[in-house]
Amino acid sequence: MPGMNGRDRLEAALNHIQTGRPPIDFGACGQTGISASTLYRLREAMGLPRKPIKIVEPFQMLGEVDEDLRQAFGVDVVGLWNQMTFFGFKNENWKPWTMCDGTPVLMAGGFEYDMDGKGGIWAFPAGDRAAPYSLHMPRGGFFFDNIERSPEVNEEDLAPVSDFKDDFSVPGDEEAKYWEESSKRLYEETEYGIMGIFGAAGLGDAAAMPGPFLKNPKGIRSMEGWLMAHLLHPEYIREVFRMQTEAALKGLEIYREAVGDRIQAIWLSGTDFATQNSAFMSLGTFRDLYKPFYKRINDWVHKNTKWKTFYHTCGAIEPLIDDFIEMGVDILNPVQCSAKGMEPQALKDKYGGRVVFWGGAVDSQSVLPYGAREDVFAQARERAEIFSKGGGYVFASVHNVVAKVPPENVIAMFEAANDVDRDRGSQ
Numbered sequence: 001m002p003g004m005n006g007r008d009r010l011e012a013a014l015n016h017i018q019t020g021r022p023p024i025d026f027g028a029c030g031q032t033g034i035s036a037s038t039l040y041r042l043r044e045a046m047g048l049p050r051k052p053i054k055i056v057e058p059f060q061m062l063g064e065v066d067e068d069l070r071q072a073f074g075v076d077v078v079g080l081w082n083q084m085t086f087f088g089f090k091n092e093n094w095k096p097w098t099m100c101d102g103t104p105v106l107m108a109g110g111f112e113y114d115m116d117g118k119g120g121i122w123a124f125p126a127g128d129r130a131a132p133y134s135l136h137m138p139r140g141g142f143f144f145d146n147i148e149r150s151p152e153v154n155e156e157d158l159a160p161v162s163d164f165k166d167d168f169s170v171p172g173d174e175e176a177k178y179w180e181e182s183s184k185r186l187y188e189e190t191e192y193g194i195m196g197i198f199g200a201a202g203l204g205d206a207a208a209m210p211g212p213f214l215k216n217p218k219g220i221r222s223m224e225g226w227l228m229a230h231l232l233h234p235e236y237i238r239e240v241f242r243m244q245t246e247a248a249l250k251g252l253e254i255y256r257e258a259v260g261d262r263i264q265a266i267w268l269s270g271t272d273f274a275t276q277n278s279a280f281m282s283l284g285t286f287r288d289l290y291k292p293f294y295k296r297i298n299d300w301v302h303k304n305t306k307w308k309t310f311y312h313t314c315g316a317i318e319p320l321i322d323d324f325i326e327m328g329v330d331i332l333n334p335v336q337c338s339a340k341g342m343e344p345q346a347l348k349d350k351y352g353g354r355v356v357f358w359g360g361a362v363d364s365q366s367v368l369p370y371g372a373r374e375d376v377f378a379q380a381r382e383r384a385e386i387f388s389k390g391g392g393y394v395f396a397s398v399h400n401v402v403a404k405v406p407p408e409n410v411i412a413m414f415e416a417a418n419d420v421d422r423d424r425g426s427q
Contacts, residue, residue: 006076010193010264013391014308014330014356021420022388023076025358025396027056027065028195029267031312031334032359034401035142036063037103038410045407046072052096052104058111059086059135059207060143060400061099070192073414077394078192080263082199083178087111087135088126088213100140101403131215142403146210150221155232160239163219167211168200168247171254179258187262195310196263198255200248201297203241203290205271230285237289245293249300256305265331266307268297274315276339283319291327298328310358314399316340318347325354334399335360337383344386357387358394362413368397369405376409380416388420 004012009023027033034042036053044050046069053063065075083090089110097107100119110127119139125131135144171179179196186194202208209226211217220229220236229236248268255266273279273286298309308330317324317332318341324332335357337344344360351357361380362368368376380395387393395417401410 005191007191007193007264009076010394013388013394014264016353016356016391018389018391021074021418022384022393022395023193024074024414024417025077025195025394026070026073026075026414027062028077028079029197029310029312030057030060030062031270031399032396033057033060033062034065034410035403035405036061036105037099037101037142037403038401038405038407039063039065040103042407042410043069045411048072052106054094054106055097055108056081056091057086058107058144059212061105061403062400063105074418076193077195078186078190079267080179080183080186080194080196080259082197083175084213085110086207086212087123099142101142125211125213125215128215134210134212134214144212146207146212148210148222150210150217150219153220153225158220158233158236160219160236161243164240164243166214167208168244170247170250176254176258179255183259183262193265194263196255196259196266196307198252198266198268199270200251201244201268201294202271203244203269203293204237205269207270227280230281230289234289241289241293245296248297252297252300252304261306263307265310266301266305267310267312268301269294270312272312272314273320274313274317274339276336277316278340279316279319283323286320287323291323294329295327302328308356314339316342318342321347321351321355325351329355331356331358331394333358334396335387336398338363338365338398344383348386348389352387352390352392356392356394359396359398360387361395361397361417364398364400364402368401368409368413371409373406373408373412377412377416377419380413381419384417384420 009019012019013023025032040053048068056064091108093109094106097105112127113121113123121137122133123135125134132149136147137144206223210221220226301309310331311329312333314336316339332355337360367379384395
């Protein structure tokens with residue numbers, strides 16, 4: 001397949017067609033990006049111009065990967081990001097800010113915060129200083145944590161509809177216009193594959209449940225309380241998911257009208273379902289509370305579009321993969337190979353013909369941050385070879401590249417992906 005561009009390469013991979021090297025993703029979504037701190041130092045190491053890093057995702061402090069870096073690494077995929085951030089304000093009206101290690105960045109104009117006497121940062125939801133703080137970054141931190149603010153819940157009088165009435169909104173005309181114009185620009189002015197960052201189908205996402213974008217969240221919002229409610233109050237969970245699913249389906253209709261077939265994949269959910277050793281819940285609970293709603297959403301996408309559905313879930317999810325496939329998931333990310341049951345060759349052998357793996361390139365907890373450059377290259381090269389055989393693979397790190405990762409290790413990771421060409425011939 002000579003002369004393939006990024007869009008061609010992604011399309012082939014999503015349809016399980018092998019190419020010379022796998023398509024490469026770097027920064028297309030909030031799980032394949034890079035800390036602004038590491039990105040700034042990576043640009044220096046690559047000899048690229050110094051400049052403040054634009055924060056495209058403030059919760060994790062992810063920086064925007066620019067065209068010069070995409071070209072340097074042979075990136076094939078870009079993201080169609082949303083206007084609204086996880087903090088409840090738009091990515092616009094950029095203003096300078098400085099991270100704890102001195103990294104110069106640009107934050108959206110709606111970012112409002114206070115600092116305490118210990119160097120901690122306390123951010124306001126939707127930039128509203130009249131509301132209680134919703135997020136906190138400790139001194140020396142590189143990302144934000146949620147603050148649980150919901151009042152005490154009366155478990156004898158639960159009210160899921162009123163509790164979550166402000167969580168799940170239907171996109172308006174302004175959002176639709178933004179998606180239409182942005183998707184046209186990416187499709188007509190570049191040759192990249194495009195992932196739409198829709199994201200409204202993250203049922204029970206632990207990052208969203210506390211409501212970092214809400215001024216006054218109510219209901220069951222803590223991680224502990226939410227997981228316990230799966231057993232104690234399943235009807236509460238089910239009603240919240242019903243509300244979210246209905247809003248997501250309405251939003252998908254608007255999204256389809258706005259972007260059409262200009263995107264190849266759609267990011268739907270970032271809900272984590274497992275720790276490093278086991279799932280958060282029983283398979284029966286997953287099948288009862290989650291699977292029917294996810295299937296409705298995926299069925300709609302497959303009936304009405306050509307898009308492939310992208311789901312992110314960390315941890316030891318192998319026991320859930322058959323169910324994910326049955327409910328219509330096309331793409332699994334981040335492929336946390338260090339978790340129990342997530343050995344690369346076994347995953348590829350068992351599921352490689354039925355689902356696309358997106359990620360998995362290097363162990364981001366040990367090898368990428370602490371390994372030697374040679375170790376990073378060797379692991380990334382081996383995994384790229386395993387996962388990409390027969391197609392069905394997009395090369396990306398296991399979750400985001402975090403702060404303090406040596407730039408030379410990031411470079412080695414992408415060199416390994418491009419090295420696959422040497423064996424198969426450049427395509």
